[in-house]
Amino acid sequence: MPQIAQLAEFYSSQIFWSLVFFGLTFFVIGRGMVPKVMGTVELRDNQIAADLAAAQAARDAADEQEEAWRKRENENRAAAQATIAEAKAKAAAKTEATLAKAQTKIDAKLEAAEAAISEARTSAMAEVETVAAEATQDIVSRLAGAKVDKRTARSAVKKALANG
């Protein structure tokens, strides 16, 4: 086994060069370069963490704004609804008032018309009586040759009308 056979001859060289090259590796690479590599990694990790935090904050802000917008929107909608309801109520009231006015007018017209009709009927009745009385006078004078005065004829007509 050369490791043992050559031990006496080369142990010092082996130890020396191991120390030299491992020392170089440690001081140049391990101490000099590795911290920089790890620094880069840490920098990146921090940046990613910061970016994530910023994104989270932005999302929170967006959520907040959306919430506010929704609230405003709801308020606006409620206000609009209220306006519509008010307008509806106003329109309904107005319509009612107009209708009521029209109704009174119509009622008045109807009353007047009824009154006119009843008047017309009365006058027509009177006319009929007069005409009937005259006709009765006429018929009596023609048939009986007797002269009947107006008052008698009229009362007779009235009696007949009331009976018939």
Added chain:
Amino acid sequence: MAAEAGKVDPMKQFQLEPMFGSSGWEIAGVNIAFTNSAFWMAITTVLIWAFVFGGMKRQLVPGRWQMAVESFTGFIDDMLEANIGKAGRKYVPYVFSLFMFILFANLLGLLPIGLLGLHPFTFTSHFTVTGVLAIISFSIVLVVGFWKHGIKFFTLFVPHGTPVPMILPIALIEFFSFLIRPFSLALRLFVAMMAGHVLLKVLSSFVIDGVNAGVGIGLMVSLPSFALMVAISALEILVAGIQAYVFALLTSLYINDAEHLH
């Protein structure tokens, strides 16, 4: 390697050879020959540097390469955070270096560049190297433990709720298991890497010897051996990753002991 002679020495791949005529290099009387092992350590270091450098563009949206590097650092970071907690972050540079150094070494040792006449060398198959890494890890545990807890670090050897008469034997057992940690850490990696490579070399010698012995034996021995080599190579890639992971994981567990006692 020694295929021309019809014989494969499964141990030759672990042979250390000084390169560039450096066998006489010395510092303060100690030999520091630049061997093939050191050469592959250099390659490992350069490749890790290139790998991590490619991931240093610091883009906000990472490319594939940067993503790969970041997933490695993130992997170590997660492991330390899971085992040690927030205090584990400061060990990321060390555990990352350890993990990548072992992982790249293991994987480079498996490169099939023998086809090009080159010899890959797995320096994690030498306990001198894994021992150095294990001792560094163990030293960090000791330093952190005594730095944070002072003399109270010794309470690590007495788990909570130990009955009074059991304190001494349990402390002894805990103490020895603690002392054995660097050895188990070093030997586990060294043995796993060596065993895999020896197995592959032995199987490859079966393939070569079988072919040399004729068509009949070649079909009976070489073909199954070769199929097994393919499967074991895949397994070795897995082992390369697992051993690097185990080394880093155990190191982080030991550091956790030092950070938090029990």
